Amino acid sequence: MTKPYVYITRKLDEASLTPLKEVAHIEMWLSEDEPCPREELEKQAAKADALLTMLSDQVDEALLSKAPHVQVIANLAVGYDNIDLKAAEKRNITICHTPDVLTESTADLAFALLMASARRIVEASEWVKEGHWTGWGPLLLAGADVHHKTLGIVGMGSIGTALAKRAAGFDMKVLYHNRSRKPETEAQLGVTYAAFEELLTQSDFVVCLTPLTPETKDMFNEKAFDLMKNSAYLINVSRGQTVDEDALYEAVTTGKIAGAGLDVFRQEPVSPSHPLTTLPNVTVLPHIGSASVETRKMMMRLCAENIALVLQGQQAKTPVCSS
Template sequence: MEKKIIVHTGAKPGTELPIESQVLNVPDVEFILRGRCDTPAKVLEAVRDADAALCGSEPYTREVFANAPKLKVVVRYGIGVDTIDLEAATEYGVMVANFPDFCIEEVANHALVLMLACAKKVVQLDRTLREKGWQAARALLSPMGTVHDQTLGLIAFGNIARAFAKRAKLLRMQVIAYDPYVDPAVFAEAGVESVGLMEVAERSDYVSCHLPLTPQTRGMIDAAFFSRMKPTAYFINTSRGAVVKEADLIAALEKKQIAGAALDVFEKEPIETTHPLCAMPNVILLPHTASYADATFQSLYYRVANAALTVVRGGVPEFVANPEVLPHRRK
């Protein structure tokens, strides 16, 4: 029996992947770690003879799909597929599996934590108390909003934003959102007002960004948006760093056009400690961890491995990011 080859293009040889290895330790599969493939050429070299690939943020380009004739599926850890050329995958009959129901509650909780940390200046007060003392910290209290009766503005209104909206409503906040692709009935059911993008900027005390990264959304949040925000407002991003023109955000913070920011994602990752944002006391920075919880990731590892196994045995994964491929998918 010829074994099906499943490769991992985001983990170095020797990396322990106990859950994936357990699921794929079956007679009809050979599971191979090809190393961290950070260029299309490296990805192609890794998957040229593979039947399935497991990936993180590695670049799966047209060149890859055109030259990997056995490849049937690319399984993406998580939700985003912005590093995968979906059009090329579809053209060559390759399914792209992802998990749009992954980490909804975790990221909504994370966004809530960041909003409250901004509102109550938790990180800034903690740092100042440790470094400069009690009185210096208390001198930073004003201006500080109430949270309740304030306005949360959401950029995009997908699953995570809707979960965040539910939490904000429990805090007696007004919630508005921009998303031209969502049916008005969805807004009405959630008790959220649908508004234009610039109205989100103008009315919100806290702006939380939940945009997917696409060619249309890349750099969408820019100087024009920040210039319309209140000087007491905070900007929160737990989506994708590249939807924001980071230089414009930095300029808005330097000019005190906005009160501060809380960022889990960045235009280029990882950021260095010399990054300008690292020197700003009114900015909370986290290393792209919004989705993380032990149990959540363990479940994801099982799902990723099982999706690949399903496909190499002739099936279709639970979620396909390019469903138009299904009639002519490789088998």
Template sequence: MTQIPIMGDGLPQPLLEMLGAEFEVLPWDDAPDSPALARAEAVIAYGHPPVDGSLMDRAPQLKVISNHGVGVDHIDVAAALQRGIPVGNTPGCLDAATADMTMALMLATARNVVVGDKYARSPEFLHYDPAILIGQEVTGSKLGIIGMGRIGKQVAKRATGFDMQITYHNRHRDSEAESEYKAEYRSLDDLLAESDFVVLNCPLTPETTGLISGPQFEIMKSSAILINMARGPVVDPAALFTALSTGQIAAAGIDVTDPEPLPRGHELLTLENLIITPHLGSASNRTRERMMRMTVENLHAGLQGKPLPYSVDK
């Protein structure tokens, strides 16, 4: 049987099993004279490899780009569509898992879970002291959500269970969020000034790159906690270090960084009031299985010249 050559790097075993013997998976090679690119009829973008117009031009057989994930900021979608190459992603299936992780970071940061774990394992913990590691109460606090899309709404849904007062900032007002979760619209500055917790669930776009930097941290409460579940470049890393190390804000929990990963020895890695996780937003068993299945569905459709079931069309 002749196998269809596709290019994908680091594909996990379950995804390889879903692909089956029909495909020859070529190692990711974006060199100018790459034999893999010259042969590849499809690309699976796994782990955010950059896919730009130059790469597409070196892949004359390319029929489809199937992205394992929702965010496509690493893919030049406009360049692909100009070349007649459809791009697919995995919308909807990871909203709940990412919202769960948002709440996990919020709770862990507010209640000193990571610092507490280290202390509980250390030689210093010899008796219970009710005066140490007093955290911030999540229940009843004011939550500001930046990006009230599918994931933002899932965060709002969970926040109602903690009786949080929900405000949001978006490009457009969202009547569903306002009626369903009693979320109140705010300008960005007002949201930052009012919120006990600021959660980033927005996509990475030219408008959101560097959205949270020095001036924004100056507006926030000194007791505020920032949670970034969007993309690393939404937050200026140097400004984040200054805000955390000088007490402009109390703490932060981030699942993404800029760059990603941070260089070992980076100044942010020295801070105890910062929790960093390695991009785990969608990393739950059921969600990752759904993502892989959607990735394969898009792949099959594109290779057959059919409309992608989960298409990125802009």
């Protein structure tokens, strides 16, 4: 009997795909860093029974209309805004993602980006490497304290909860804003719910962890930055489209806020000439929120397990929508 055919849009760790190798024939795009071209993806989707995709792959109506045999698509991310869910549901295609396994690593990165922004760590490292360290001054590259400050978390899901736990170690007061209140989380962690506007006015660090929805698109705009303290920092590790980048640039350059730490941009990869990348008080990263070796391998394995289960007629472990 012929095994189902699975196409993977990046080169992944072979060992992490073991659950899938046992039940399917696998082919991968040969590059780990370069995305699979759209033309190649369409060609492979036309004959595939399943796809393992990246967040950078657009899985839309046009692609799915050319993929008559696809039963399941596993996205190597917790987010899935690159996938047209309605088009998938119409064709009874199961869509899976990788929640939970990346929670702790992403929270680590979010707090690291907060620390790097506040204490000017990247700027200081470059200062030394470029040969500027010729002496010492009492305020040389002085940044902002993190301990005992107020952290505002926008989007109190599992990553937000993990971030709040880290903030407790720094004796931070934690406010959060979410679509719905989390009484259990409030009781367990001592965090306080706040309206979005109130959170902005009170927080020293605002961390965006919300998914991208019509409601959250451009939520960090000129009005939002006008409400923030001029000593505050915005940290975004969710989706670039939640931030109006022109408004952020204006807020940072005019002193409305102190700076920002960005792991995501509206257009990725971001151009090195992008206005925000030119600012010393904006720390930028290439969308590496979950990028530890251990976590990425767990994400790969979860994708493989999800596809293998569906191809064998079983329920996926982490479906977004099921056939």
